[in-house]
Amino acid sequence: MIIHLDMDAFFASVEIRENPELVGFPVVVGGPSKTRGVVAAANYAARKYGVYSAMPMVQATRLCPDLRILPVNMALYVSVSKQIHEIFNRYTPEIEPLSLDEAFLDVSGSLKLFGSAAEIAQRIKKEIKDELQLVVSAGVAPNKFVAKIASDIDKPDGFVVVEENEVQAFLDPLPVKRIWGVGKKTEQQLHNYGITTIKDLRSQTERWLMDRFGKHGDHIYRLAHGWDKREVISDVKAKSISNETTFVEDITDKESLIAYLSQLTEQVATRLREKDRKGKTVNIKVRFHDFTTIIRSKTLSEASNQTEKIWQAARALFNSAMKESAMRQPAVRLLGVGVSGFSDEHVVQGDLFSENAKYDELDEVADEINQRFGKLKIHRGRNTK
Numbered sequence: 482m483i484i485h486l487d488m489d490a491f492f493a494s495v496e497i498r499e500n501p502e503l504v505g506f507p508v509v510v511g512g513p514s515k516t517r518g519v520v521a522a523a524n525y526a527a528r529k530y531g532v533y534s535a536m537p538m539v540q541a542t543r544l545c546p547d548l549r550i551l552p553v554n555m556a557l558y559v560s561v562s563k564q565i566h567e568i569f570n571r572y573t574p575e576i577e578p579l580s581l582d583e584a585f586l587d588v589s590g591s592l593k594l595f596g597s598a599a600e601i602a603q604r605i606k607k608e609i610k611d612e613l614q615l616v617v618s619a620g621v622a623p624n625k626f627v628a629k630i631a632s633d634i635d636k637p638d639g640f641v642v643v644e645e646n647e648v649q650a651f652l653d654p655l656p657v658k659r660i661w662g663v664g665k666k667t668e669q670q671l672h673n674y675g676i677t678t679i680k681d682l683r684s685q686t687e688r689w690l691m692d693r694f695g696k697h698g699d700h701i702y703r704l705a706h707g708w709d710k711r712e713v714i715s716d717v718k719a720k721s722i723s724n725e726t727t728f729v730e731d732i733t734d735k736e737s738l739i740a741y742l743s744q745l746t747e748q749v750a751t752r753l754r755e756k757d758r759k760g761k762t763v764n765i766k767v768r769f770h771d772f773t774t775i776i777r778s779k780t781l782s783e784a785s786n787q788t789e790k791i792w793q794a795a796r797a798l799f800n801s802a803m804k805e806s807a808m809r810q811p812a813v814r815l816l817g818v819g820v821s822g823f824s825d826e827h828v829v830q831g832d833l834f835s836e837n838a839k840y841d842e843l844d845e846v847a848d849e850i851n852q853r854f855g856k857l858k859i860h861r862g863r864n865t866k
């Protein structure tokens with residue numbers, strides 16, 4: 482069985498825990514200011530006003546003038562994320578992180594020791610609440626696809642278990658957009674055929690779907706039946722480390738996009754350093770509102786896990802991707818940053834005066850401070866121009 486765990490309003494919840502006077506207020510993390518940048522996370526009080534993560538900050542403050550805005554403190558979230566992972570690790574080493582606050586766990590090998598997957602999920606929820614004063618939603622299911630929907634459907638503080646023989650009954654009434662890969666465009670096309678639920682979709686033949694949607698039709702056919710064979714790939718085995726985010730509304734403001742790109746880069750670089758890995762290739766993914774997707778990569782002169790090195794490559798790739806877009810003012814719906822091409826050699830750089838050593842040192846100090854004093858507000862300033 483697979484458990485999907487997803488922290489509720491993660492960045493915002495951590496900030497509220499650190500600043501109890503914010504309890505009860507609409508809170509977002511993001512910025513840098515009321516008029517610039519994007520919302521990185523919104524608590525549930527803010528969501529009542531229609532404020533969501535990845536929304537331009539200027540729009541969020543328009544929707545909710547009373548909004549409390551806190552700067553992104555990635556160092557703090559990374560250190561809390563580490564503590565969360567330590568709790569996961571008590572139950573299985575088979576952990577595939579999707580971002581700082583979300584992971585798949587394969588607990589198939591842990592059942593003898595700890596009881597059922599549902600019991601393990603309950604224990605993880607309780608330990609995260611007791612030890613970290615944070616709330617996680619859990620979905621337990623035979624595969625990743627169903628587990629991910631299950632963790633989301635009862636948020637916040639969700640706990641949904643879908644047994645093997647319940648998968649179809651669980652999926653059938655859900656809207657087709659719940660299926661990975663069914664975006665607005667496919668959803669509209671399906672609606673035009675009178676297909677609104679997963680059950681409607683499942684009633685079509687594979688042939689019928691493939692005739693209309695090509696290979697994509699085969700993909701949604703399989704997921705509609707709850708078939709998903711993908712395994713949980715732990716970081717140790719992973720060939721790349723990446724983070725991506727889909728915006729609630731397409732973003733055209735370049736400054737906001739760059740602010741988001743910078744956050745994604747910081748997350749990926751920190752995860753690399755945590756795993757003691759260095760990669761030679763930096764990848765970015767930009768998906769535009771018409772679903773055209775540009776994936777670009779750049780090879781570094783040497784394998785790295787330095788935030789600054791990865792950032793420089795990611796930003797250059799982003800700029801050229803934006804230029805490549807045929808749109809006059811590109812509207813972006815998804816942004817992703819990844820590093821691959823791992824070298825397993827641990828090269829020690831001896832030259833303290835090189836620029837390299839300077840950045841290594843900077844990262845090292847930041848990581849160390851984060852580990853020891855997670856509450857310190859350490860994050861580097863960055864020109865987003």
Ligand SMILES: [Mg+2]
Nearest residue numbers: 487488489582
């Ligand atoms: Mg979350």
